[in-house]
Amino acid sequence: MRDSISSDEQSPRYFGWRIVAALFLVELSIFGFGLYGHGIYVTELRRLNDWPTGLIASGTTLSLVLGSLLSMFVSDLLRWLGPRSLVLAGVAALATGLALLGSATSVLQLYIGFSVLALAWVGLGAVTAAAIVGAWFDRKRGLAISLTYSGATCSGIVLAPGLVLLVGSIGFQQALWLAAAATLIVLIPVVATIVRFPRAAERLVASTNPTSATLSRWSLLQDAAFWSLTAPFALALFVQVAFIVHQIAILIPSIGFQRAGVAVSLTTAMSLAGRIGLGLFADRTDPRRVAVLSILSQSAALAVIGQSSDDSALLVACAVFGFSIGNLITLPALIVQREFAPGAFSVVLGLSMGVAGVINACGPAAMGLLRDLSGGYTTPIFIGVVIQVASALGLLLKPAIVRRMA
Template sequence: MTSLPAARPFFGWRVVAATFLLAVFGWGVGFYGPPVYLHAVVARTGWPVTLVSTAVTVHFLFGALVVANLPRLHRAFGVPRVTVLGAALLAAGVAGWAVAAEPWQLFAAALASGGGWVALGAAAVNAIVAPWFVRNRPAALGMAYNGASVGGILFSPLWVALIGGLGFPAASVAVGLAMTLVVGLLSALVFAKTPESLGQQPDGDRPGKVDARPTPRHAEPLAGGGPWRDRRFITLAAAMALGLFAQIGLLAHLFSLLVPALGEGGAGLTMAAATLAAIAGRSLVGWLMPVSADRRLVACASLGVQVLGSLILAVAAMTVDGGAGLLAGILLFGLGIGNATSLPPLIAQAEFRADDAARVVPLIVAIGQAAYAFAPAAFGLLRAGPGAEPQAGLPLFLAAALVQAAAIAAFLWGRRSRRPAVGDNI
């Protein structure tokens, strides 16, 4: 009797593990790195904070333009090639930040780093993981995206240690080479494979299995057939944009604001603690939010915690020894960091029909990205405004609280009188 060959283990979870590592580098170098680069460039060159903050804005804004075309690049050149090219471009850009001798060189480096990091960012993670999963896609993407938070935890203090020990140029080359090598190996060994090339089905299902997932009930359609006439969309987009604007604007300057009180090592560890708080906040909402909850109110509660954190930071900035207050404020502020990006899409899924939600979610994400790209420069102006000391954080903390309060108002303004039925859009 001839035995059948053993089925090959499902490769999708290896893809998730590899994409987790990709996200560690992508966010650790391309998202959490710029606040540290800002401080290092200002310390090395003596250039105004507003100038270097504008370069951070260019980094994020150009990245938003590139990510809008990332699916087209993936189709033209393939996911593995684009991912490796993104890693190499990001590495070259960060090295440019480290050695720029003229402002135009800094802005050229910002274009390279901003264009490169999005090939390792959220859209790339989704493009790599999605073909392997249908039924288990939310869980798989959640595990992969956790690499973004781990990247913040690891790289915020790591950049400080490497720059302090090796200098910014040598540190940028070391990290860039390691990142490019790792991403190259992942692309060749993992990302180049597809379910079709391995003869596997999404979720590891047997060929021919029918997906029996129930069709969820959905909420009301867009008013007037378009998003720009619908108050729910307008308020949701505004709330997400305002929340991210306050968040990214403050985070871009937070490291350099903490250094005078905590030192570079303490500031790096505190930034990592903020990221740990973000993981905790996102996990608590995921575990505790009831199916029937008004998700706008949950978002308001998350923002309310951040407002409290911003106000505690403002009080700590006015005291001589405000280390404990700074830590408490940052932990409270950090609890909402993850929810600022994860809750608005969940709100859209609860408030719009499936086909409308598919239009709404990319739009609100794009608007949010465009808004926060300008936040580092805008908050940089507050640091250099009339009467403001170079390291004074009080204006920034108060501005963050006010913008977050405006985001709460936008969420509340868009609430409907009728709550969605239990089971809708889950």
């Protein structure tokens, strides 16, 4: 039976690959508008309303923190609502959040928009996508998750620069309203017709509940192995998310708004290259070692960005930083797959990414506040370098892992 399933996974006709394609579009949308778009929101809302950078970036942090907290319960929501209803609810929240942000003229409206956007992360985010895709795959799970998350990378190549151009052409409000409408038009039919869990005849693991909580969240919070995964990624992503949100603002003084958009595109293009490379070898590499190398390369790139004003050097550094962006989102799922039993996958990943998400969501606000206090981005960038080096060393301190049995 298992050999038959593995053969199905290797066939392009296997329905699981349609799930991957549908959730690729979902990740494209949520990361494009829910993460990469924040750099544009910070820049434009500050220009239009003369609000402090720290105030707007705190809204970004609110969105990411709230989304991360709620994502801890994705396994329960999938069991109660089912994947299709949960993802459709996320699509509605994303469109509504974009419309509210585009119309924001007061701080209250701003924070309501960011709060609604947070709900989109629950239905569309990485934890939900990994749980749904993971239910369809066994031996090809690493590749399938990596390809699904490639939508997050492509969002920086397609949506972020496209949104920059759209804002420049028709204005911030109209651009976000158009983005909200396009999200509904594209995603609703795709999700409604494709996204679901496998039936018993389609997957061996469908005979068990793919969202069952085989480990309690409280026991995980007391587990050294869990923290050896969660804490280092929380620190690394704290810096990564902060840089992504502030990248345009960091680069504008040196290379201008339009070239900053090009730099974002280059950054995420390299992220796609890194993610594809990881996907090809995901099942044959040690994901912890790959993570250490990825984080150290990002710290070196940040050091260059923090002290250089040369166009070429900045573009190269953005490319190096970008090569590991997608992998730092994918690697936690691959480590959970290796170190915990399949039945616990969505619970462990949800809690790990939720805890880490609460921490790394503070990155944009922290960088914004440090920028306001220090008068520039140099200080927060070099603090980020130190944090990333510490996180890489933390991943090397791997306690003895006893594989959990479902």
